[in-house]
Amino acid sequence: MFHDITLKELLKKQHSENHTIIDVRSPKEYNETTIPGSINIPVFTDEERAEVGTLYKQVGKKEAKERGLEIMSAKLPEFIAKFRQIDTPKTVFCWRGGMRSKTAATLVDLMGIDVNRLQGGVRAYRQWVVAELEKAEFPPDLVVLNGNTGTGKTKLLHQLADKGYPVIDLEGMAAHRGSIFGHIGLEPNIQKEFESQLIQVMHKFRNAPFVLMEGESKRIGKVTMPEFLFHKKEQSIQLFINLPMEQRIRNILDDYQPWNEPDKFIEAFDRIKKRIHTPIAKQINDDLKRGNYHHVIQLLLAYYYDPRYEHMAGKYPQDKTKALDAANMGDAAIQIESKLLEMYPREVKSV
Structure with a gap:
């Protein structure tokens, strides 16, 4: 039986x-x-x-x-x-x-x-x-990877997780990349599934000295981050990654591959084009239809994402922010590990 x-x-x-x-x-x-x-x-x-x-x-x-x-x-x-x-x-x-x-x-x-x-x-x-979520408890320090769109934060988190660092991948659990185009090519999770995965990871790392996560908005696709976790993230150390524009464009193209589902990118852009200066919006729309995705990304970064990011970045206290000026993704990964070693020498040496 x-x-x-x-x-x-x-x-x-x-x-x-x-x-x-x-x-x-x-x-x-x-x-x-x-x-x-x-x-x-x-x-x-x-x-x-x-x-x-x-x-x-x-x-x-x-x-x-x-x-x-x-x-x-x-x-x-x-x-x-x-x-x-x-x-x-x-x-x-x-x-x-x-x-x-x-x-x-x-x-x-x-x-x-x-x-x-x-x-x-x-x-x-x-x-x-x-x-468990109602307890609103998560003891470890949070170290937040932040930075402009296209700085490869999710990819860097995956690399660090592969090396044994404790990582919470919010975008992975939401099955959404966190932007207006973030659902394309994915099947976003509902709140119940997101919370189920989140609580498992939180239990796994609850005794860790620190946990790495990305500087996400409270809402990621169809799901919402628990209030206590979002608040803790906002009050934590922010590592701001700066990469050259060309590297950021390559990262976005590699990640999204817009040529695979061009109609969905046009549809998604229609939802934000009113927020962009009309001539620029028209140029982006024309480039999308022609498949000139490199120029599309360049314009979106310059006229939509970067201005929004600059406004958001100003809200963090200076003593909580650390800028990492990197030449490429490899350099960014080295600098992140170096900063972690500086903040948590004993713990990082054991990873």
Whole structure:
């Protein structure tokens, strides 16, 4: 017989052993929000879930269960085979620890595969996330990478994370680059998914002496940073990265690759062109249509992003800001590590 476990027990297992957690909800539910680190082995596809749900509402519970059993029976060998491929301890969950996770756990248990079921499902995890965020606690110092658009802050954070530095990648968790064009080529996350990922990282680094993050606005795409974290970020050390204009343009082109989805860039520009002097806005629009993206970026930086950044940068106290004038991305990375070594000599030497 499968075992029911609490969320507290699951979190302990995740930290102490190589444990696989399996979301048996539909792909659409899984893609909207799940427990970070889980994989998706759905009991029903999106279409099957809709069909069973409609039967439940319009006909009755008995008929819905019978149809669900019929659907599940047809794909049982494939379903079981996916569980057999996992050679670690396993826990399944659904929305609230109901029929889907019970069905999945029962079936795999009958086939001789050990499995746990999470009590309360994703809902229990969501309640835990909300409670943790309401504590408004994150002890480590924050070191914020700031700078004009195109200075490669996210790329630098990734490089530092690869070297073992503690990093919170807010844009990665939001699945949005933080600009008016930031959603293009991505599928932005909803608030629940963002918070789920954020609390996991905060717990991971809660005993670190410092954590690196980017100088984001409070709102990033579809999500909003918790007020306490945003306030702490604003009061923390800001490392302002300065790069030559040409390097910044190359960074943006490498990151966004506007030639892959030109229509979406034109559509996004339409939302801000009223904020730019009319002749310049017309030139940008013409360049977008011609595919002259290098000039588009140059004009956007000079007439839209840089003026906004200069206004924002002036709000930080001088004793909290440190300028890093770099010739290129490699130079910027070296200077950041040097500054961290200066501020946290013992901790950085152990990284």
